[in-house]
Structure formats: structure tokens, C-alpha cells
Amino acid sequence: xxxxxxxxxxxxxxxxxxxxxxxxxxxxxxxxxxxxxxxxxxxxxxxxxxxxxxxxxxxxxxxxxxxxxxxxxxxxxxxxxxxxxxxxxxxxxxxxxxxxxxxxxxxxxxxxxxxxxxxxxxxxxxxxxxxxxxxxxxxxxxxxxxxxxxxxxxxxxxxxxxxxxxxxxxxxxxxxxxxxxxxxxxxxxxxxxxxxxxxxxxxxxxxxxxxxxxxxxxxxxxxxxxxxxxxxxxxxxxxxxxxxxxxxxxxxxxxxxxxxxxxxxxxxxxxxxxxxxxxxxxxxxxxxxxxxxxxxxxxxxxxxxxxxxxxxxxxxxxxxxxxxxxxxxxxxxxxxxxx
Numbered sequence: 158x159x160x161x162x163x164x165x166x167x168x169x170x171x172x173x174x175x176x177x178x179x180x181x182x183x184x185x186x187x188x189x190x191x192x193x194x195x196x197x198x199x200x201x202x203x204x205x206x207x208x209x210x211x212x213x214x215x216x217x218x219x220x221x222x223x224x225x226x227x228x229x230x231x232x233x234x235x236x237x238x239x240x241x242x243x244x245x246x247x248x249x250x251x252x253x254x255x256x257x258x259x260x261x262x263x264x265x266x267x268x269x270x271x272x273x274x275x276x277x278x279x280x281x282x283x284x285x286x287x288x289x290x291x292x293x294x295x296x297x298x299x300x301x302x303x304x305x306x307x308x309x310x311x312x313x314x315x316x317x318x319x320x321x322x323x324x325x326x327x328x329x330x331x332x333x334x335x336x337x338x339x340x341x342x343x344x345x346x347x348x349x350x351x352x353x354x355x356x357x358x359x360x361x362x363x364x365x366x367x368x369x370x371x372x373x374x375x376x377x378x379x380x381x382x383x384x385x386x387x388x389x390x391x392x393x394x395x396x397x398x399x400x401x402x403x404x405x406x407x408x409x410x411x412x413x414x415x416x417x418x419x420x421x422x423x424x425x426x427x428x429x430x431x432x433x434x435x436x437x438x439x440x441x442x443x444x445x446x447x448x449x450x451x452x453x454x455x456x457x458x459x460x461x462x463x464x465x466x467x468x469x470x471x472x473x474x475x476x477x478x479x480x481x482x483x484x485x486x487x488x489x490x491x492x493x494x495x496x
Contacts, residue, residue: 187435200483241476242475276463276472292414301315301323332496359406359435360408379402432491443480
């Protein structure tokens with residue numbers, strides 16, 4: 158029996174990577190739930206802005222009165238491009254035992270099994286890296302500005318969240334202060350969204366904000382609204398779920414990522430809270446993959462391929478994705494600095 162690499166065709170590789178389940182990601186699971194592949198590398202964004210006007214009355218003899226409708230601001234945005242690859246050399250694929258295996262005690266078959274396992278593990282890590290970057294982009298979008306600064310690229314997307322929806326509490330009103338009143342603040346912010354035609358149903362808290370909220374709100378004020386669907390992961394079944402305040406599900410977001418300098422950073426700033434009406438339109442748009450192998454035929458979330466280099470003997474794994482989170486109705490978000 159001889160060793161054989163798995164099929165190298167990009168279609169087979171992409172299908173295999175698509176089957177890898179991404180790790181849970183709060184913002185993608187709770188807010189940016191719709192995922193939309195696009196046949197171009199740009200997305201035309203129409204940000205919808207409503208109003209608070211009342212419908213006028215007319216007499217029995219009058220015709221209809223012309224009124225202005227909702228307004229929108231359109232812009233064409235290029236989707237961010239993520240393209241990462243990883244080499245697996247002959248030593249790693251053949252000369253190292255697989256995870257949990259004895260050192261190739263069974264001969265060629267064990268080596269083949271271990272090799273396939275290593276390829277699967279590295280493909281999963283590449284996809285997880287893309288998922289973490291996508292979650293980071295969702296966190297940025299909630300702040301109203303997606304800003305990327307790297308040595309090789311720099312761009313910014315303004316989602317036009319109104320200034321009135323970006324709140325910083327006065328020092329005496331901070332949730333960490335003696336006079337802080339989180340319940341009253343949340344009700345005030347909820348009214349702001351309701352006046353814009355939205356019903357807030359989710360609040361995401363940074364770690365410090367969550368701690369101070371828990372300290373300020375009596376246990377009797379929380380309604381535990383856990384709803385766990387059989388066979389389906391629910392964030393309400395996790396330790397991140399704090400409870401329900403007057404119809405709003407409250408979550409603590411403590412997940413971190415490693416930045417380019419190797420330092421752990423919070424996806425959501427520790428002192429921030431985000432109040433969101435998730436019935437508004439939130440999507441992750443995926444742009445066209447730019448790869449000659451795929452041509453223009455990949456309209457999806459991820460593209461994957463692998464190829465063998467003869468000398469030195471290396472198997473390369475590559476994945477590409479073009480995600481762009483879009484809060485299409487920016488008035489459905491409140492950002493507050495509370496600590």
C-alpha cells in the first residue's frame with residue numbers, strides 16, 4: 158500500500174471545508190444571522206433611515222395628502238478580502254504521529270490516517286481564523302465604523318449610526334458609580350429605539366459592564382427566559398446569558414482574540430453595552446472569490462484549495478473569504494459607555 162494525498166480538486170476541497178462547523182460566535186448567531194453570498198466583490202448598501210412623522214388627516218372631500226417616505230443613503234462598499242494559507246511539509250505529514258495515536262504502530266495505514274487527520278485539523282483552524290475575523294468585523298460594525306489598518310491595507314466603512322445613539326453616561330450616572338441606575342438607563346434607550354419603530358430584544362454587555370449591571374440589578378428584577386431547543390445550540394443555555402430584563406435578553410460577552418502583536422483583546426469593549434433590535438435587517442454579505450482556479454463560479458462564504466509542491470515536498474492549504482457585516486438599519490442600534 159502506498160500513501161496518497163486526498164483529492165486536490167478545489168471543488169472537493171471547498172465542499173469539505175464548507176462541512177466544517179464553525180465555532181459558536183455570539184454576534185453572528187444572535188444579530189448578524191443572515192448570510193448572503195454575492196456575485197461581485199462590491200456590495201451596494203442602502204442604509205435605511207426612518208422618521209417620527211404622524212399621518213395627517215383629510216376631510217371627506219379631499220384626496221390623499223402627499224407625504225415623504227423613509228430616506229436611505231446608498232453607497233458601494235468593497236468587501237474585505239481574507240486569503241490565508243498554511244504549509245504542511247513532508248516531515249509533519251509523514252514523520253509525526255497523529256494526535257492520540259501510537260507512533261505509526263500499524264504501518265502505512267496509520268500514517269495515511271494520521272495524514273488525513275492533520276490536513277483536517279489545519280483546514281479547521283484556517284476556517285476558525287476566518288470565523289474569528291468575521292466576528293471581529295461584526296463587533297466593529299456595531300460601533301458604527303469598520304476600520305482596518307494593516308501594513309498592506311487600510312480602509313474604513315461608516316454605517317451612519319446616529320450620534321444620538323452613541324451614549325456616554327455622566328460620571329455620576331455610570332453603572333460603577335453609587336448613583337448608577339441601569340434599569341432606568343435601559344428603559345430610556347429602549348424608548349429611543351421604540352420611537353424609531355424598533356423593539357429592542359437583545360443587549361450585549363462587555364465584561365465590566367456586565368459585572369456592574371449584575372451588582373446593580375436585584376435578583377428579583379431578572380426574569381430567567383431560557384429557551385433551549387432540542388438539538389440546537391442556544392446562547393440562552395450558556396454561561397454568557399444573564400437573564401431577561403423587561404423583554405430584553407441580556408448577554409455577557411467575554412470572548413477575546415489575539416491581535417497582531419500577540420496580545421489578547423476583547424471583541425466587545427469591557428465598558429460598553431449594545432442594545433439592538435434584531436428584527437431589523439442585519440446581514441453578512443460575502444463577495445466574489447478572486448481565484449483563477451475558481452473563475453467566477455464560487456458565490457459562497459468560503460473557497461478552499463490545496464496543492465502539492467514537489468521540491469521541497471510540501472502540501473499547501475489555502476482558504477479565501479470576502480465577508481462584510483452590514484447593519485442595514487443603523488437606527489436599530491444603541492451603543493453606550495456605562496463604566
